[in-house]
Amino acid sequence: MNKLHIPQDAFVFVGDGRKALFLRNAGDERFPNLKTERVLVDDNPPTHEQGTDRPGRAFKRAGTNLRSGVEITDWHDLEEHRFAQRVATAMEHLVRERNAKALIVVAPPRTLADLRKAFHADVKRRIIAEIDKDLTKHPIHEIEARLAG
Numbered sequence: 001m002n003k004l005h006i007p008q009d010a011f012v013f014v015g016d017g018r019k020a021l022f023l024r025n026a027g028d029e030r031f032p033n034l035k036t037e038r039v040l041v042d043d044n045p046p047t048h049e050q051g052t053d054r055p056g057r058a059f060k061r062a063g064t065n066l067r068s069g070v071e072i073t074d075w076h077d078l079e080e081h082r083f084a085q086r087v088a089t090a091m092e093h094l095v096r097e098r099n100a101k102a103l104i105v106v107a108p109p110r111t112l113a114d115l116r117k118a119f120h121a122d123v124k125r126r127i128i129a130e131i132d133k134d135l136t137k138h139p140i141h142e143i144e145a146r147l148a149g
Contacts, residue, residue, distance in 0.1 A: 003149030004129055006032045010102035011094060013087070014143055016111050017080030018042045019136045020087045022094060023143070034144045040090065042083045081114055088118035095123050103127045104147070108134040 006012065012023040012034060020040040027033030094100055103123065107115060109132045119127075135143050 004147045005029050006104060006147060007102045010104060011100045012104045013091060014106045014135050015087055016108055016134050016136045017083055032144055032148050034140050040087065084111055084114035085118050088115055091123050092120045095126060100126055104129045106131040106133055106135055
């Protein structure tokens, strides 16, 4: 990864479908110092713990023996998409309340795609970098080191 310049007071979002870290650069561009501003964690158990019903059956027409299985709903996956919506809303509030000038978004590709769809135009205008990596399980000092180069 190339060296990323993180402006002073820029916000760095690091997240996936279950955890979101909102960090602020309390340092400067040469010597970033990321501080945790907010953490969101979603309680999202695996699908098999969220729904135990067997998949349903669909019948083509009354009086025929044509039927097919209905795909099982992946509740875990749906919740990850909903979490991205909640994170996008939190990011919008951050931009408005804290007057964030620069945002950096770090998330795995699928989460990044969900966020792009959900971000308000005001948030999109402030994004200076998007990085498609999952760094949520790393400590803050390691995230800082990976981003700053």
